Amino acid sequence: MNEEQLSNVRHSLAHVLAAAVRRIYGVDQVKLGIGPVIDDGFYYDFDLGNIKISEDDLPKIEQEMQKIIAEKQNFTGEEKSPAAATKWAKAAGQPYKLELIRDLEKEGGVITFYTNGDFTDLCRGGHVKNTGDIPIDAFKLTKIAGAYWRGDEKNIMMQRIYGVAFLSKDELLSHLQHLAEAKQRDHRKLGRELDLFVISDLVGSGLPLFTPRGTVLREELARYSNELRERFGFEKVWTPHITKTALYEKSGHMAKFGDELFLVQSQETSDQFVMKPMNCPHHTRIYASQARSYRDLPIRYLETTTDYRDEKTGELGGLSRVRALTQDDSHLFCRFDQIENEIYNLMKAVDELYQTVDMKLRVRLSYRDDSDAYLGDPKVWESAQKQLKDAVVAADLDYFEAEGEAAFYGPKIDFMATDAIGREHQVATVQLDFVMPERFELEYSTEGGEVARPVMIHCALLGSIERFLSVYIEHTAGKFPIWCAPEQLRVIKVKDDPKVDEFVAHVIDLAHEYGVRVVLDDSNNSVSKKIRSAETWKVPYSVVIGDKETKSGQLPLRIRADLAVNDAAEHIYEPEQLMKSIANEVRGRVSKSSL
Numbered sequence: 011m012n013e014e015q016l017s018n019v020r021h022s023l024a025h026v027l028a029a030a031v032r033r034i035y036g037v038d039q040v041k042l043g044i045g046p047v048i049d050d051g052f053y054y055d056f057d058l059g060n061i062k063i064s065e066d067d068l069p070k071i072e073q074e075m076q077k078i079i080a081e082k083q084n085f086t087g088e089e090k091s092p093a094a095a096t097k098w099a100k101a102a103g104q105p106y107k108l109e110l111i112r113d114l115e116k117e118g119g120v121i122t123f124y125t126n127g128d129f130t131d132l133c134r135g136g137h138v139k140n141t142g143d144i145p146i147d148a149f150k151l152t153k154i155a156g157a158y159w160r161g162d163e164k165n166i167m168m169q170r171i172y173g174v175a176f177l178s179k180d181e182l183l184s185h186l187q188h189l190a191e192a193k194q195r196d197h198r199k200l201g202r203e204l205d206l207f208v209i210s211d212l213v214g215s216g217l218p219l220f221t222p223r224g225t226v227l228r229e230e231l232a233r234y235s236n237e238l239r240e241r242f243g244f245e246k247v248w249t250p251h252i253t254k255t256a257l258y259e260k261s262g263h264m265a266k267f268g269d270e271l272f273l274v275q276s277q278e279t280s281d282q283f284v285m286k287p288m289n290c291p292h293h294t295r296i297y298a299s300q301a302r303s304y305r306d307l308p309i310r311y312l313e314t315t316t317d318y319r320d321e322k323t324g325e326l327g328g329l330s331r332v333r334a335l336t337q338d339d340s341h342l343f344c345r346f347d348q349i350e351n352e353i354y355n356l357m358k359a360v361d362e363l364y365q366t367v368d369m370k371l372r373v374r375l376s377y378r379d380d381s382d383a384y385l386g387d388p389k390v391w392e393s394a395q396k397q398l399k400d401a402v403v404a405a406d407l408d409y410f411e412a413e414g415e416a417a418f419y420g421p422k423i424d425f426m427a428t429d430a431i432g433r434e435h436q437v438a439t440v441q442l443d444f445v446m447p448e449r450f451e452l453e454y455s456t457e458g459g460e461v462a463r464p465v466m467i468h469c470a471l472l473g474s475i476e477r478f479l480s481v482y483i484e485h486t487a488g489k490f491p492i493w494c495a496p497e498q499l500r501v502i503k504v505k506d507d508p509k510v511d512e513f514v515a516h517v518i519d520l521a522h523e524y525g526v527r528v529v530l531d532d533s534n535n536s537v538s539k540k541i542r543s544a545e546t547w548k549v550p551y552s553v554v555i556g557d558k559e560t561k562s563g564q565l566p567l568r569i570r571a572d573l574a575v576n577d578a579a580e581h582i583y584e585p586e587q588l589m590k591s592i593a594n595e596v597r598g599r600v601s602k603s604s605l
Contacts, residue, residue: 031058079146092115110132151172151173157324218332231482251286255273255282267319272284286318294447313340335474336474337474343467357407363472373408419446420441422442437473492603501521509557517565537554551592569603592605
């Protein structure tokens with residue numbers, strides 16, 4: 011695929027979309043925002059006053075776009091002076107374009123326009139020669155969304171129309187199939203259907219509430235992360251959820267992220283507090299609470315705790331972006347000569363976790379760029395970035411490098427996981443930090459009795475547990491492996507009968523004894539409906555108990571299709587044998603049934 015050609019097609023389609031909307035709703039009615047190329051397609055933002063476009067209107071807009079394509083309109087560009095550009099925007103009644111022109115004038119940038127047919131737009135270029143070069147059957151408008159002008163929630167909410175585009179109809183159809191699959195896997199949809207979490211207007215946007223089933227899932231994942239880190243010498247600590255602002259002023263977070271902080275005012279004193287947005291400054295205080303020797307290092311802390319960030323309302327969505335995020339956070343303090351081994355151990359922990367959740371990883375080495383957005387000596391950064399790369403190369407990991415993706419205090423190893431339908435997500439991270447120890451004046455005594463600064467390493471295996479769950483729910487399509495499934499075994503009772511009731515009670519008692527999460531379905535529904543209910547809830551294992559099972563004392567096990575290694579095998583177990591086998595699978599965190 012020719013990437014430049016594809017980008018030009020997508021950019022041209024954004025212009026065609028704007029032209030079509032103007033034809034349908036009126037030139038004077040449509041105020042234009044921006045229309046960039048994005049992954050898989052394009053969008054354009056519109057202010058249409060009181061006119062609201064719905065998804066039912068998209069086919070009509072598509073038809074008008076196809077007419078414009080068929081007209082084979084040439085794209086022609088021209089430069090305008092700031093005065094001429096301003097005059098154009100005012101005459102055209104385009105206030106948002108006028109704002110952009112004024113910004114370009116301040117920056118001293120070239121102001122260019124492109125015209126196709128009777129439509130002219132402020133644009134930097136990158137088009138096909140004429141609209142006839144756009145494959146007419148290889149694009150589709152996909153959805154409508156609200157978007158604040160320039161991403162600022164203080165500005166007007168515009169209507170954003172999204173489209174996807176490719177160079178052939180086959181590529182488009184493949185992508186649309188992919189989108190349909192993604193829609194079925196949407197974690198917000200599955201969260202409702204599987205009763206995992208709730209968003210309440212009374213509680214607030216970005217503040218998810220987890221049901222009993224959802225809480226099991228998040229706690230099993232957090233427990234696994236804790237176990238892995240404890241295996242590599244991390245110890246649990248606990249820090250409060252509010253702190254004086256002075257802590258974040260000293261760390262530098264107040265200056266960098268002040269707009270994202272929730273402020274809390276004490277009614278007892280004049281102290282100003284902050285709901286903690288991250289945990290690293292707190293952990294430095296534990297380290298600094300006593301004198302440290304080179305013999306004490308490395309010192310490793312872990313804390314799985316909820317942090318709070320005042321994210322923009324328009325960016326909140328399900329579990330993907332929240333205001334209360336629980337991090338499986340880790341911070342270790344070590345000598346310079348211990349860095350390589352510590353990073354190697356953390357990479358091993360990351361690799362094991364993502365093998366268990368069946369997600370393939372590659373590494374992004376996230377470096378600083380030449381801007382002034384970073385703290386610390388550039389030479390120290392250069393050394394830190396080299397050490398991270400050396401560690402990744404030594405571990406023979408698939409990696410790529412990205413400038414401008416570093417944290418403000420140090421470079422990172424970002425782990426990118428590919429889900430079941432091919433999407434890539436940033437998940438775990440390992441971050442090297444020479445800045446925080448300097449700002450907090452952290453010290454240890456060397457073998458020679460001198461004072462030295464430790465190196466601080468930040469790590470999260472899951473990252474934000476909420477965000478990881480948004481990825482994991484969609485990766486599994488809600489079909490969780492036995493070890494973290496909210497419900498592991500469904501017992502389906504056929505009828506009310508004293509002997510059947512006694513045997514069912516025995517099975518459930520054994521399940522509790524072996525720590526198996528079990529649910530009894532003794533509803534009045536038919537057996538077939540009960541079985542379908544277990545399938546709908548995506549329960550890994552279920553057993554039907556009636557007279558036959560009660561008399562034989564044996565349980566025929568139904569295994570969820572994606573877990574079964576051999577569907578043709580007969581799975582009949584004595585109750586204790588079954589519970590013992592399920593418990594063994596849970597302990598081993600298996601992804602396929604060995605029963």
